[in-house]
Amino acid sequence: MKYACCCMAGYVESAKAKGFWIGIFLMPAMIFLSISAPMWLEKKATPVRCFVIVDQSGTLVRRPSLDWKKPTSKRARSAQ
Numbered sequence: 001m002k003y004a005c006c007c008m009a010g011y012v013e014s015a016k017a018k019g020f021w022i023g024i025f026l027m028p029a030m031i032f033l034s035i036s037a038p039m040w041l042e043k044k045a046t047p048v049r050c051f052v053i054v055d056q057s058g059t060l061v062r063r064p065s066l067d068w069k070k071p072t073s074k075r076a077r078s079a080q
Helices: 002-015 018-044 074-079
Strands: none
Touching: 002 018
């Protein structure tokens, strides 16, 4: 019983503070904004464009070799 009384006294002291009430009233607004802001940004934001560069000459990036299919380690060879 003393524990509950002590907790209640602490809560009452917190409730008297101005910051407590500001936090109580701002929390629903923060929840609402955290849910609605991404939906609003999805509608209003500019779409993302994806570009692909095809380098058929191979001068920008070396072509990958086809050796990736071959096992390189002894452990991989023994598993076959």
